[in-house]
Amino acid sequence: MTSNNKKERLLVALAGQQNCGKSTIFNMVTGLKQHIANYPGVTVDKKSGSYREKGCVVEIVDLPGTYSLTSFSLEERVARQFLIEEKPDVVINVLDASNLRRGMYLTFQLLEMGYPVVVALNMMDVADRRGLEYDIKCLEQRLGSPVIPVIGRSGQGAVELKKAVLEAATNKDQMAASLNYGELEEKVTELHSMLSMSTSLKQVVSPRWLAVKLLENDSGAEDIIKDHMENAQEVMAHAKTIREEFETTNAMFAGDHIVSCRDHLAAEVEETCIIDHKKGEVPLSERIDRFLLNRWLAPVFLVLTVWVIYQLSIVQGYELTKITWPFLAAARTFIADLLPAAGFLNDPQIRSMGLWLVDSANTLLNYVPIFLILFSLIAILEDSGYMARIAFILDRILNRFGLHGQSTLPFILAGVFAGGCAVPGVMATKGIPDQRARLATILTVPFMNCLAKVPLYTLLINIYFVETKGLVLFYLSTITVIFALLIAKLLSSHVLKKMETAPFVMELPHYHPPTFNGVVRRAVDRTWLYIKKVGTVVVAVAAVVYILLQYPGLTPQQETLYQQRAQTAISKFYDNMEGNKLAPTVAEYEDLVRLINVYISYKAQKLNAQGKEASQGVDHTFKEAYPDYYPFLKRSKDKDARKAIRALKDLANTRKTLRREMKEERIVNSFLGQIGRSLEPVTQFANFDWKINVALLSSFAARESSVATLGVLFEQSDGENKTLEERMGSEQMAAGYTALTAAAVMIFFALYPPCLATTVMVRVQTQSWGWMVFSIVFPTALGLTVASLMFTIGSIMNLSGIEILSLLYFIVLGLLLIVGFYRKPQRRGFSGSLRQRAESS
Amino acid sequence: MMFGKMFHRFKNRPQHPADSKRHDGLSGSWFSLNDVEHAKEFKIKSIHSHGAIRQRLLDMGLVPGITVTVIRDAPLADPLEVRIGDSFISLRRTEAKQIEVHDDKQQ
Ligand SMILES: Nc1nc2c(ncn2[C@@H]2O[C@H](COP(=O)(O)OP(=O)(O)O)[C@@H](O)[C@H]2O)c(=O)[nH]1
Numbered sequence A: 001m002t003s004n005n006k007k008e009r010l011l012v013a014l015a016g017q018q019n020c021g022k023s024t025i026f027n028m029v030t031g032l033k034q035h036i037a038n039y040p041g042v043t044v045d046k047k048s049g050s051y052r053e054k055g056c057v058v059e060i061v062d063l064p065g066t067y068s069l070t071s072f073s074l075e076e077r078v079a080r081q082f083l084i085e086e087k088p089d090v091v092i093n094v095l096d097a098s099n100l101r102r103g104m105y106l107t108f109q110l111l112e113m114g115y116p117v118v119v120a121l122n123m124m125d126v127a128d129r130r131g132l133e134y135d136i137k138c139l140e141q142r143l144g145s146p147v148i149p150v151i152g153r154s155g156q157g158a159v160e161l162k163k164a165v166l167e168a169a170t171n172k173d174q175m176a177a178s179l180n181y182g183e184l185e186e187k188v189t190e191l192h193s194m195l196s197m198s199t200s201l202k203q204v205v206s207p208r209w210l211a212v213k214l215l216e217n218d219s220g221a222e223d224i225i226k227d228h229m230e231n232a233q234e235v236m237a238h239a240k241t242i243r244e245e246f247e248t249t250n251a252m253f254a255g256d257h258i259v260s261c262r263d264h265l266a267a268e269v270e271e272t273c274i275i276d277h278k279k280g281e282v283p284l285s286e287r288i289d290r291f292l293l294n295r296w297l298a299p300v301f302l303v304l305t306v307w308v309i310y311q312l313s314i315v316q317g318y319e320l321t322k323i324t325w326p327f328l329a330a331a332r333t334f335i336a337d338l339l340p341a342a343g344f345l346n347d348p349q350i351r352s353m354g355l356w357l358v359d360s361a362n363t364l365l366n367y368v369p370i371f372l373i374l375f376s377l378i379a380i381l382e383d384s385g386y387m388a389r390i391a392f393i394l395d396r397i398l399n400r401f402g403l404h405g406q407s408t409l410p411f412i413l414a415g416v417f418a419g420g421c422a423v424p425g426v427m428a429t430k431g432i433p434d435q436r437a438r439l440a441t442i443l444t445v446p447f448m449n450c451l452a453k454v455p456l457y458t459l460l461i462n463i464y465f466v467e468t469k470g471l472v473l474f475y476l477s478t479i480t481v482i483f484a485l486l487i488a489k490l491l492s493s494h495v496l497k498k499m500e501t502a503p504f505v506m507e508l509p510h511y512h513p514p515t516f517n518g519v520v521r522r523a524v525d526r527t528w529l530y531i532k533k534v535g536t537v538v539v540a541v542a543a544v545v546y547i548l549l550q551y552p553g554l555t556p557q558q559e560t561l562y563q564q565r566a567q568t569a570i571s572k573f574y575d576n577m578e579g580n581k582l583a584p585t586v587a588e589y590e591d592l593v594r595l596i597n598v599y600i601s602y603k604a605q606k607l608n609a610q611g612k613e614a615s616q617g618v619d620h621t622f623k624e625a626y627p628d629y630y631p632f633l634k635r636s637k638d639k640d641a642r643k644a645i646r647a648l649k650d651l652a653n654t655r656k657t658l659r660r661e662m663k664e665e666r667i668v669n670s671f672l673g674q675i676g677r678s679l680e681p682v683t684q685f686a687n688f689d690w691k692i693n694v695a696l697l698s699s700f701a702a703r704e705s706s707v708a709t710l711g712v713l714f715e716q717s718d719g720e721n722k723t724l725e726e727r728m729g730s731e732q733m734a735a736g737y738t739a740l741t742a743a744a745v746m747i748f749f750a751l752y753p754p755c756l757a758t759t760v761m762v763r764v765q766t767q768s769w770g771w772m773v774f775s776i777v778f779p780t781a782l783g784l785t786v787a788s789l790m791f792t793i794g795s796i797m798n799l800s801g802i803e804i805l806s807l808l809y810f811i812v813l814g815l816l817l818i819v820g821f822y823r824k825p826q827r828r829g830f831s832g833s834l835r836q837r838a839e840s841s
Numbered sequence B: 001m002m003f004g005k006m007f008h009r010f011k012n013r014p015q016h017p018a019d020s021k022r023h024d025g026l027s028g029s030w031f032s033l034n035d036v037e038h039a040k041e042f043k044i045k046s047i048h049s050h051g052a053i054r055q056r057l058l059d060m061g062l063v064p065g066i067t068v069t070v071i072r073d074a075p076l077a078d079p080l081e082v083r084i085g086d087s088f089i090s091l092r093r094t095e096a097k098q099i100e101v102h103d104d105k106q107q
């Protein structure tokens, strides 16, 4: 399209249908030199990169998947606009060789638009296996463009493709094939010459292509004309007359005719240039589907698949975290050593905050092995082609509730049963073509039980529902799905009612074995996204929560009081050490503080060391590092040493108690504590006290922190090592809490808004602050209402925790069944109503 | 510039040319892809839906003149799976109802 023959920079666009291998070919030619941005104003990824070929820099852009360059879908509009406005020097049209006929509709249009086209005939390996043989020369002749056979996956054909691109850019007198529109041809030519009058228009698009688009009744084409022609109305009116005339004489849409002309030509090209050696055979995929999609077997395979995913990722992944956790713990120790040392009562601010942040990050990083497995398995499902079948099987149910077959993937990623993460879940909604169903999915995905909800469930179940553990777990893992479906229905029939919808018309791709690289790449990409979330949002919010929990801190009076108690304890220690031969080692106060810190880290490491050898190893390290302190650490026969150990232990315990009391007092005084208390009038109906409120508030940063915060709030009051379960249990029982409260807390937590990182992703995916706020406010209100109802009704009817849970479960299950099976009343027989609707629309 | 108009709707949906003929009794009722027998070949005559839905059907290869075979129903009876040449497409019954087909052999 440009005049100069030899250019230093070339702009090349990659166009083709979804899944024809554009991105694969893009990676093949650019290698690692690429970057991803967004097209202005929309969420469609713009991937661009470059390579050098014979001293020429070729910039290449991976366009979104397009079928026909119409203005109906966002992707198509973005692709079309790029082609029209950026005017690439060459368009590489990627075609799936095993599905050529449908792919060529786009090729014809690209040629009609006047771009130099290079056809990359991809998936030659698949076509080979399918028994298809190509006459490349014939194809080139019919299309009037170079055709390069490639196998994107193995990189075969990359050199030839690059060469052809350069040639196409320099050789401008390529003779493009043109499509004859039969009965409409004359009218197309007529309109073409009308449009050719405008010189400004001719510079923007090919008039012939525009003429055809006008006859197809494309609104985008009309916009272009309005921008460039003064007599736009006249031209459009003329196009309309042509359409109407054609429609009266042929009883057929002009658009239908044009499409079928393209199809005829495509069929003819296919007929002449391809030999099908397996013609008439049933494709392998179809033979597999006779089992996998069999009416009765399909649900069985589906359940089996989900079960395998659950077993491998959650159960086995959990085992794996036991291996990886020590590394995270070691990292924490390492960082703790770098930070300024702890004081006797107060630690330097930077140390407390640093460790708080490390702990927040660690809890999330701990899940990385689980995600790697989970995301790999999901990538296998996607690449093999089974994911599309899952959508096919489940669409009926999901559609009933305002969702879409393709909502399955986001729900699985977010953890349908237990385990997952809403961030990749919300991200995966990108592929859902139906805007209404997509938004309904985005807003309900966070209800799934993400991995971070599990610790709180486990904690409360172990305190209050020990005997009915299994049943409660079952309730929790299924009730979230039920709620999600009901809420999706509610949203899509009210709030989202006016949104655009799209039909469920989806290709069921042929099965093919996933490649190792492809799977690993996708799993790593998605996990990396998760890690980035830890690195940014969660750590940032953890810092804010830290400050809200620490400040304003203790009053000076309280501070003095604690200092006095500390002084007393220290004096007592020195009294006990009176005359002890080890006393000189800790003569100075600084030495004493250091000794206590060493003592605590020794105890911690001994506790973690597994097996006798590891334990001895710890002894050895400490003996080497702190020869002076070692008698205080390791038990021996020496009388003085034993006395010293006892004195130190007393002191360390007192210190611990004091620190815990200070911490609790600090939280009581803290901003978050104040907020928690000020919410009590609202949350009292669910029987949430301020401590629970604080935990729930802080869990907004990252769900995990709810348990951590509860841990602080219910910290043990004496030296004994009770688990958090026991502590919370005894304290709460004393404060009058019952399993009823626990049930309300768990249900509230199940319905509670997505964590901050997820809401950020909601913002990204919906491009709207409004929906982001909605995704926070709505679930909070809902959760609080349900929890309050549970507690109030439970108290009045004197129900136990498990009773109220069962009651709730059966109510929502009943609702689900009613909504699921409800049909509009006025109907006379099944087929009658079908016909009726077919005719009315 | 074009992005401002990105979310336009399909206004004044045109009436299908075949529909208007319905009244004079020439083409009373028609078969849709929803009504036909499985495992038998039919030819698509016309797509009765409009706008984005119509385009989506066309994009997936359900174009007038092409031969389709309904292969199976999903386990819950909806959607359907159809075969077009070597590709397999699933679509809901609501959409299938809008696709007019006729028996290939009779033509
Ligand atoms: N067998 C085979 N698979 C391919 C080939 N090229 C791409 N694929 C696979 O096809 C799928 C879709 O490819 P992708 O590049 O994401 O398609 P896009 O949607 O056009 O960007 C991926 O699973 C690729 O691994 C090929 O030449 N042969």
Ligand SMILES: [Mg+2]
Pocket (backbone or CB within 6 Å): A022, A023, A024
């Ligand atoms: Mg891609």
